[in-house]
Amino acid sequence: MKSTEQVHQILESAEFKKMVSQRWSVALFLTALMLVVYLGFIFAVAFAKDFLATKIGLHINIGLILGVGIIIFSWLLTGIYVYWANNRYDKTVGEIKKKI
Template sequence: MSDPIYEKVRGNPKFAELVRRRGRLAALLSALVLGAYYCFMMVVAFAPQILAVPLTEGGALTIGAPIGAAIIIISWLLTGVYSHFANGPFEQLNNDIVRETLK
């Protein structure tokens, strides 16, 4: 037997909007992160000479290190983007849904 509060929440059009918007953002950000990692791994597997180019003449640090670090930093930044939306527009929608459900 289903709880009437859950049914009321599921029936709220704002809940459907929240689920749709949050899912779309999560899918987009996940695709960006996975795409970046996948591309990097493909370069490592099939064209490692690209990443083996030294940053400076005779230097030991190659271009692969900053590219790898950039991918990690981009992942952190995209997590921040998701947090911004989760604590902003998504939180507002969630508060509206709770307020309307408890009326």
């Protein structure tokens, strides 16, 4: 078990602060991107109903395709975050843990 002084040194280190900053940057960027896409769809529902109701084929319309596309987009963003976390964030956490 490390002393409070050692833990405080790690928490105040430039490496730890950089790691926390990167995590927040990635998380906020992906969150903002999802929010823009989702709100774009909501605004389309509010202001472009005729466009979303445009039929593609017999039973499918543009709104349905965009709605499913948003769900797939959210899965894609989750995959991007998991890939980033597994390949960059976890390595940095491991390096910091070695110092503890």
